[in-house]
Amino acid sequence: MKKIVLTLALALAATPAAAQPTDILNVSYDIARELYASINEAFIPYYAEQTGTQLTVNQSHAGSSTQARAILEGLQADVVTFNQVTDINVLAQNGFVAEDWQSAFPNNASPYYSLPAFLVRAGNPKGIEDWDDLVRDDVAVILPNPKTSGNARYTYLAARAFANDAFGGDDAQVAEFLTSFFGNVPVFETGGRGATTAFVERRLGDVLITFEAEALAIAAQQGSDYEVVVPSVSLLAEFPVAVVDRVAEARGSSEIAQAYLEFLYSTQGQEILAQNFNRVHDEAVVAEYADNFPEVRLVTVEDEFGGWDRASEEHFAEGGLLDQVFLNQ
Structure with missing residues (x-):
């Protein structure tokens, strides 16, 4: 798996702390409540240790397509963690997400998968x-x-x-x-x-x-x-993620949003994803949890x-x- 180097320190240096909010909204699919509660529980102290900033990560959950429509209608998502590529493509077609969003992160911007x-x-x-x-x-x-x-x-x-x-x-x-x-x-x-x-x-x-x-x-x-x-x-059910650039740039949360999604690819993030019964890409984590996932x-x-x-x-x-x-x- 292509490694991502987390860039929190650089982000903090590049953007004055006063310009950044201390909260982001992750708009996600319906059954991911518990998963992202676990991710947030690990990410918030990690981010605080790296930057000195205490974040609040808010969550919104519903059907993936319903969530995409809500963003088009004004829901202020900093990041999306969906279960279908087409729902992010809709956001890209309407200028909320970069057209090349799938190249922003490894594995076509899908940090984990299921079926x-x-x-x-x-x-x-x-x-x-x-x-x-x-x-x-x-x-x-x-x-x-x-x-x-x-x-x-x-x-x-x-x-x-x-x-x-x-x-x-x-x-x-x-x-x-x-x-x-x-x-x-x-x-x-x-x-x-x-x-x-x-x-x-x-x-x-x-x-x-x-x-x-x-x-x-x-x-x-x-x-x-x-x-x-x-x-x-x-x-194969991929779970694509993206920064909602239109919202994040307006709120000044782009660096935080990027760091949040990068965390999903870290060893710690992959461990949490696997512990929540998702199939992941990190080879060491795959080997550790192989017994949970039949061929x-x-x-x-x-x-x-x-x-x-x-x-x-x-x-x-x-x-x-x-x-x-x-x-x-």
Whole structure:
């Protein structure tokens, strides 16, 4: 992994302390509350030790696309830590984020990654092992709405990738598979945490589909009540980050925002990410936490669907393939 040298001391020298605020806002995706609370708990004393400045890092969480729209409408985000490239691209297209934002940090500005996985109840009573089990008449599936949640868009694409492979790219069979799959969803929540609440607290459904990190965290917290099932194939889910330049430059928080995101790539940051069940890039940390993450064949949006721009136009735009699936319900 390309190493980043944290530049806090230089930043402090270059920008008078009085010109900088002592708070930033991290606008993030729905299920990342606990993750970034842990990141903040480590970053704030680190920053204080390096600069003498005591920061407050505020958090905002909702569906990734909902958050992008909120920023366009005035939410003053200094940084974004999203779960989908397209939501940062929207900000870049509207002048909030640099057009070359993916080159600002290593790994296409994605410090960690995950994949759609299944959370089932103890003993896996429905015997759910792979995507084809989710179209059975006796299985109720819980996930958020792909119209409002990046989490669910990954799930939709992962299910379609499985069907493409299973049916040799036969469009009619793939469409029938996805119609059955979404027909087994009793209610669509707006974001990933709402789906988790529906499954865990309201006891709806037989399986929750969410990021592996969320599924592993629930299983760890709830003891023997749940099990995590990683399917045979899934989709690489990158978690891109960016400084919201329009806001940060206006507030004088650019140096702090940069340092905050750089911290995610530090060994300490990668440790925290892995402890919260995210897959990371730091080789030493990967080796340390290897037992938490089973092998899985991951396909990418680029290889399977021609990239996010094409996938957005073909699948998620009004009248696209996702709408066609919903119309067939």
